[in-house]
Amino acid sequence: MSTVLETIDGGTRYLEKRGIEDARRNMQMLVAHQLDCTRMQLYTQFDRPIDESDLAPLRVNLKKRGEGIPLQHLLGKVWFHKLEFKTDARALIPRPETEELAEFILQWDLSVDSQVLDMGCGSGVLGLTLASERPGWQVTLADISPDALALARENAAAQEIPNARFLQSDLFSAVDSSFDGIVANLPYVPDSERATISREVRHDPELALFSGHDGLDLIRRFIPDAFHRLNPGGWLALEIGHDQASQVAGILDACGFTDIEVKTDLSGIARFPFARRSREPAIGS
Incomplete structure (x- = not known):
């Protein structure tokens, strides 16, 4: 079972090979979205194991991001000024x-x-x-x-x-x-x-x-x-x-x-x- 840090590291390498700019931040955002936490909260749980129930949909989104689908579409939301808006x-x-x-x-x-x-x-x-x-x-x-x-x-x-x-x-x-x-x-x-x-x-x-x-x-x-x-x-x-x-x-x-x-x-x-x-x-x- 992969930990949060191992998953971030592996996903970052995957995105870098596919030419995604700011690959690590992208991967952190995908993991945080899947685990329903903030990107900053990931830093306190690097050793947390990620269940297969979370890894499976994460792999799907990782593949889509590697294909160039925008991160905002995968997350379904974006912060603008002080509010969080739906985007697709x-x-x-x-x-x-x-x-x-x-x-x-x-x-x-x-x-x-x-x-x-x-x-x-x-x-x-x-x-x-x-x-x-x-x-x-x-x-x-x-x-x-x-x-x-x-x-x-x-x-x-x-x-x-x-x-x-x-x-x-x-x-x-x-x-x-x-x-x-x-x-x-x-x-x-x-x-x-x-x-x-x-x-x-x-x-x-x-x-x-x-x-x-x-x-x-x-x-x-x-x-x-x-x-x-x-x-x-x-x-x-x-x-x-x-x-x-x-x-x-x-x-x-x-x-x-x-x-x-x-x-x-x-x-x-x-x-x-x-x-x-x-x-x-x-x-x-």
Whole structure:
């Protein structure tokens, strides 16, 4: 019978041979998930024998991880800000950069009773985090994918977040109200990168990843309509690709947004354009 430490060591070697980055952490997370404990708690029970009843499903998940199935899909959950959300193949796996976007917004001094839209909400982690942290806000989560919306609803129910509503919409096609703030993490990967994305990312829905030859097709459609759906003085916050900042800032300016600023993520990449609606777009823009 293998101990916890022996199982971690053996699984780590298996994942390393299959090119899995951060193999030891991956294996620790799989073992902790199977034993229903935290990763840190494993350090106090390295000598604990693992029963075959736990080893058998662990081997199945280990094989899947070695094949490139994302760790988050195998665990079925992910921590985002202060909450644990369900995640699966119905929506994009939440990225750390999106968590940074949420934290930027939560630092602002905004009205306690804002109407906010999360466009392209996916699993709902961004909009539901804002709704949880700002219970006076009414947050609308919209997505074109009924599967993603179902997952977002499940997450809202699990976290008992009452101030969120859900709307299936192709961008603003089904939106019939205006907002004090709009946040969006829309697909921004260029079609040309389809062949080069990692095998883990290939498990995300294509609908949540790709957006035309330069990755900006949806953003070009979205920004002009977002301007007209914002109340005067309303704010817009986006997450974009690593080389899209200047183009997106130009689109924002052409559509009439002001106070345009692009903040960097923790890796120093210009990732988060912010802007406000404070004037009408110029004639002919």
